[in-house]
Amino acid sequence: MAEKVLAGIDLGGTKLLAVLVDGEGRVLASDEQPTYADQGADRVIGRMVELVNGLLGERYELTGVGVATAGTLNPNGGLIEIATNLGWKDVPLGLELERRLGVPVTVENDANAAAYGEWKAGAGVGTQDCVFITVSTGIGGGIVSGGRLVRGKTASAGELGHITIDWNGPKCPCGNVGCLELYASGTAIGRAAAAAAEADPIRGAKLLELAGGVKMTSRHASEAAKAGDPLAAEVLREAGRALGAGLVSMVHMANPELIILGGGASHIGEPLLGPMRDMLDERVIGSMGRGVRIVPPTLGTEAGAIGAALMAGA
């Protein structure tokens, strides 16, 4: 008798990543393919079906599918209203996959799926209340409360990069003002480092040298700080403090026991995370901050696919 499994697919602008998992989120098989989004939704959906069927073979019996994706969703029917990274508009992805695969399909926001995956099968195992935040080009995340994802009306809760930390601050492309992402994302760190180095080229010499005339990134800031450069350390400290200020709001809203902090920029390590932790310790309401642990994620790039699969089985 074939073993029952759930499939999860991370539908990205450049890559399709599929996994098969058991009910605890253990990965039994995985595969990936380019998305070729420009070939149109129907072809992409066809490739998603092939990818899942290829993994199933004779050995596994599919019981549900979860898809993790960016873009604006209508969770009823798994409709993707707009996905700019795919060039999609009003694609009934969930219904279409259900028709072709013959099992229930759920379509989820990718950051929320990753949050759920990390909570249920990764760094959050054993907890009930957990905030997942990923700091890379942008900032995203998700909230698990009482063992359930805070999903929201349009499945897009947990837009943690777009909580306001300065209501009189600069305009964010999202339409809001003073979003956390403007101060603490990898993009923001690169931009702040470039501005700091430009404003003071003598103190900024190390940063300018590392960037070598091309666009300065958070990686240059991280390298410079590791080499002892004070200006880079200041830039990262400010970003870390902003991140900590954002975490304070998240803790006051969700009262978690665990914060799972991941994403490329989190690898900057102590120059960013030290000031972040200090800020949280200084400012959080004592009874809510007490004992909150901050840990890295454990599932890596498969978190979204694993989480979506588990949500299909929940």
Place this chain on the structure above:
Amino acid sequence: MAEKVLAGIDLGGTKLLAVLVDGEGRVLASDEQPTYADQGADRVIGRMVELVNGLLGERYELTGVGVATAGTLNPNGGLIEIATNLGWKDVPLGLELERRLGVPVTVENDANAAAYGEWKAGAGVGTQDCVFITVSTGIGGGIVSGGRLVRGKTASAGELGHITIDWNGPKCPCGNVGCLELYASGTAIGRAAAAAAEADPIRGAKLLELAGGVKMTSRHASEAAKAGDPLAAEVLREAGRALGAGLVSMVHMANPELIILGGGASHIGEPLLGPMRDMLDERVIGSMGRGVRIVPPTLGTEAGAIGAALMAGA
């Protein structure tokens, strides 16, 4: 056969309010008494028991009790760790009430209980994702996501007055900086009106006249604005904009379909709520803000007791 009911008690610093409700939160009976907190926890708990037994009479059979209270809770065993309004420290309220009443007891944060009550039996009926916010002396609230209260590790999630809107702003007594409550609570409005009138006594004449030499409050600002005073209108506009900025963060985090906005200061009406709505409309991520309704609560002062009772039955 006696009708099965749940009891809810709002345990305040000055007043005990008890209700009996059915499973839908319909109030079957209610009563209140002074708390007399200075008589000590044992006497207060005794009065809570009498209050509930008095309501039950012969007619009703008690199946569970919920208590709504301020203060720091340990939800396991319903321990009140610290309640400054009662002068309590480490009072095992839940266990003690269970012993005396012989039914399961849950102890909940009062704002969260009110949020749950309004969601299940008040303005939120029929929704699944709802933010409740109360603006009076301070700002509090609660979040219902997917039909469940976002309760948090120590039952104190939804501290909506203490999300940061300016991370470089003034210090809040809670320990954080730039909390929403500092800009948009009734207290903040009174303080801002006093400061504005003091800074410009000519433009502030109406406010100063209304306050009549005693402490200026949000009520004076509201009255002055209703009488057409431009300075009062400016103060309320700024507070309303701050409130709107806070709502943006809440919507981005919880993705609700409904915001229930109550509390004394909400009665100021359009001079406060107009700028609040404008701010939300201007800044919220379009797909998340679309269709979000803002409505007043319907349960009045019984919301906390009703909600706590319903949580005991959940």
